Structure formats: C-alpha cells, structure tokens
Amino acid sequence: MEGKPRRRQGRFDAAMSLAARTMPAALTPWLEQARLDATMLIDRASGRSATPLVDQVARATPLEEVDPLDLLPHRFAERLRAARRDVRILRDRLILGKTPSPVIERPQPSAGSVVSLPRKTPNMARRLEVVDVVVETNDAVSIYLTEADGSALQFRPGQFLSVDVVVDGERLRRAYSLASACLVDVPRHITVKRIEDGRVSNNLNDTIRVGDQLAVLGPSGSFTVEPRSVNERHLVMVAGGSGITPIMSILETILRVEAGSRVTLIYGNRGWDDVIFRDRLHALCDEFRDRLVVDHVLEHPPEWWTGERGLLGSEVLRSRLQALGVLDDGMMRYFVCGPTPMMEQTHEALERLGVEASRIAEERFTSPEARSPNAGSAKTELVRVSHGGQEQGIQVEPGQSILEAALAAGIDMPFSCAMGGCGACRVRRVAGDIEMEEPNCLSRSEREQGYVLTCVGRPMTPCQIEVEGA
Numbered sequence: 001m002e003g004k005p006r007r008r009q010g011r012f013d014a015a016m017s018l019a020a021r022t023m024p025a026a027l028t029p030w031l032e033q034a035r036l037d038a039t040m041l042i043d044r045a046s047g048r049s050a051t052p053l054v055d056q057v058a059r060a061t062p063l064e065e066v067d068p069l070d071l072l073p074h075r076f077a078e079r080l081r082a083a084r085r086d087v088r089i090l091r092d093r094l095i096l097g098k099t100p101s102p103v104i105e106r107p108q109p110s111a112g113s114v115v116s117l118p119r120k121t122p123n124m125a126r127r128l129e130v131v132d133v134v135v136e137t138n139d140a141v142s143i144y145l146t147e148a149d150g151s152a153l154q155f156r157p158g159q160f161l162s163v164d165v166v167v168d169g170e171r172l173r174r175a176y177s178l179a180s181a182c183l184v185d186v187p188r189h190i191t192v193k194r195i196e197d198g199r200v201s202n203n204l205n206d207t208i209r210v211g212d213q214l215a216v217l218g219p220s221g222s223f224t225v226e227p228r229s230v231n232e233r234h235l236v237m238v239a240g241g242s243g244i245t246p247i248m249s250i251l252e253t254i255l256r257v258e259a260g261s262r263v264t265l266i267y268g269n270r271g272w273d274d275v276i277f278r279d280r281l282h283a284l285c286d287e288f289r290d291r292l293v294v295d296h297v298l299e300h301p302p303e304w305w306t307g308e309r310g311l312l313g314s315e316v317l318r319s320r321l322q323a324l325g326v327l328d329d330g331m332m333r334y335f336v337c338g339p340t341p342m343m344e345q346t347h348e349a350l351e352r353l354g355v356e357a358s359r360i361a362e363e364r365f366t367s368p369e370a371r372s373p374n375a376g377s378a379k380t381e382l383v384r385v386s387h388g389g390q391e392q393g394i395q396v397e398p399g400q401s402i403l404e405a406a407l408a409a410g411i412d413m414p415f416s417c418a419m420g421g422c423g424a425c426r427v428r429r430v431a432g433d434i435e436m437e438e439p440n441c442l443s444r445s446e447r448e449q450g451y452v453l454t455c456v457g458r459p460m461t462p463c464q465i466e467v468e469g470a
Helices: 011-022 025-045 053-059 074-095 199-207 241-257 278-287 314-323 340-352 402-408 444-448
Strands: 113-115 126-137 140-147 160-167 170-177 188-193 213-220 234-240 262-269 292-298 333-337 360-363 381-387 390-396 426-431 434-436 451-453 457-459 463-467
Touching: 011 025, 126 188, 140 199, 140 213, 160 188, 160 199, 170 188, 170 199, 170 241, 188 199, 188 241, 234 241, 234 340, 241 262, 241 278, 241 333, 262 314, 278 292, 292 314, 314 340, 333 340, 340 360, 381 402, 390 402, 402 457, 434 451
Parallel strands: 113 390, 234 262, 234 333, 262 292, 333 360, 381 463
Antiparallel strands: 126 140, 126 213, 140 188, 160 170, 160 213, 381 390, 426 451, 426 463, 434 457
C-alpha cells in the first residue's frame, strides 16, 4: 500500500513469487499452499518452533505482493526498484502521455503536541440489520444479519463480531462467532447461547426480532483458515457447547471448498437437546459421508444413547481419537473451542500424543464479568503516542481506555473487536505503567516484549506507546 514502509520478504518467498509469475495463474493457489507447507517443514527440520499455523495462513503476504527482487542483496534490489520506477514514469510520460501525479505531503500534527479534548467515548460500532431469527435449542438462537445496505458481511471462516447491546441503560459488549459457511450467497449469522446471569445473552435470546438492528464491530480474530481448492488435508476439531459456532463456519467452508480435505469433529454437550446445529451436522454427514465424521460426547445422555458418555476431558478425548482411528501424521491441524477446562484438557491430551502446540489453534471467549476490574489511574494521565513518525500526547481520564481516548482525540489507531479478543490494537509500551483487563488474547511472549492492548489498557502513570507498522 502506498505510504506504508515495505517489508522485505525472505529469499524463499521471493523465489516462490518469481515462480508464480512465470507459471499459469491457475497454479498460484497450489504454490501458495506449497510455500506454507514447505516453510513449516523447514522450521521443523531446523529445530525452530513453527509459527502457529492459523496465524501463518491469516498473515502470510500473498505471493502476488512479494517482490522477486528480494532474491538479490538489499543494495542491488533497491537500485533496481528505483530504476524500475524511473522507467515506468518515462513510459507513462513519453508513450502514454500521462503526467505523473505530484507527491503530496499530508499534513501531520506537530511533533510533541498534546491533544486534550472533553472526554467523549467514541461510538466505534456500525449497525447491521436483523433479517431472520432461528431457534437452535431451548437456550440458543441464530441471528441472521446483513450490512445496513442489504449486502453480505465480509469475513473469514472462524471470525467473530463484537456486539454492543444496551441493557438497563448500560452499553455492554460481547463477542459472538459467525457460524455460517464463508461462501457467496450463504446468509451470515451469529449464534448466541444463553448463559446463567448473562445480561447480553439472555437479552438477545428473549428480545431480538426481525427488523431490529445490532451495533457491531469487526469481524475480528485469527482463529481462521484460508480455504483453497487445491488443499488435501485432515482437520481435527474439538468443540464444547457454544464453542461449535466458529468451528461450524470453518468445518462447512473447508468441506465445500476443498474437495480433497476431510474433517473429524468431536463435540461435547450436556445432553442431546443441548446440541447446537444438530440437524445441520446430520445433513452435512449425509452429504459428505466419506469426508466428515461427527462424534458426540454427552454428559447426561438419553436412555437410548449408545455413544460416548461423560465430560469431554483428556482421557475421553484420547479414547475417542483412538476409536475413530485418528492417527497424527505430524502435519495434522487441530482446532479447539469451548469451556476453559475442556480446552486445557484437550491441550493436555494432544501434548501426550506428541502434537506440537504450533499445530493447535484455539479460540477463547471470556465474559467481561469474569475479568479483573481495572479502572486505571484515579487521575488523568498523559500518554504519548508515537505514530507514523510523529508523536502526540493524549489525556486519558479515569476509567477511559487508551484506545477510547486516542480515537476521541482524532488519532487514527488500529483496532477491531475493541474487547481484548483479537490483538488488532496491539502496541508497544515504551515507558510507564499500563494495566490491562484480564484475561485477554496477548501471549506470554508478547507481554515479555512489552506489548499491550489499547482497547483494554489503562494508564497508571504517564506513559509512552509506539504504534508499529504505521
């Protein structure tokens, strides 16, 4: 993108880009997948911990954006790029008769300035139209949504929306996954399961109607895959309760896009009537008989039940994987979403089976009521924001997040879910003390490197942060 510093790619990526440019366009998706698989094999062979596969797929630079000149030493590559730009300008001017656009310097706030505005929490959400409401179980509804102009939401399978709902005069924000397949002409929907004392989930289950509007942010999240028709892979998915929602989106998208791939789903619930998407899963099993296996585990099954009984824990999971004949080949990918105890025991079971953490993708949602309270400093604090080569100061008032204060001050900040679940608002803390609501999506490694999330971060002292990649 013009104006952004260009990231130099590795020589392997540059070589693959050169190959993609010399081969038929139809082979590009195959090269993209081969590149990702080769990168993982190289990392494993060299003893390095591979990048988590889901993030790798979501963040890898497309081959069409990788410059083959990165094969050359940096100094020569930059000289050739400069020459290439000059040739293009001459061609446009002398042959095509075009006048090059003048370089326009955008006005920037003066360095070191302090922006102090009356406190106002910005409204970051947009409104979506509710076009259908489907009761999935006694405690879960699917809410079908379109953009305000009637167009379909754009998202990647497995992503979620942050939904703002006003309950008793208070604005509350919750994350709900898009459970629909990520395909053209497939209606988009989130599915909301009622939880005990859940103010938003109960409100939506009881009151949402066709014709209503929902205020949302996103979609957000890296618990996702990039489906490609050339892929041939086996995905193993473990879900518990409402954790089926992002899993369902990934599962159906993969089955419909990747004819050579197959999916095994192990799904735990309290009882048969609590199984969300029960009929939809049954229909998919009928349609994809040889490529989809769905194995239910019920804690309180009906009398006629002949399947696995009990909680979906470590021992039960290992038993089911063995019974289903799932043998890890060192390349298999695992997707896990559900209650925290189930997820922890799933990790334990997979670790005992020799599955590296880098091949396990997970999605964790926590209720804000369960988070540690954090109002920040009792007084207004100065936070200096380094952004795009400039530095500005903002006044963050008690109870206000850094993101809210920065947006209210007119500073362009990165964000998506605005509730600590996606990492889009991650910045580096340069100085000062910032406390965040816990738990959130930052890894231990990111914390050790000084990263914080501005959407759930509040200053305790005067601070300085750096917005990277600006």
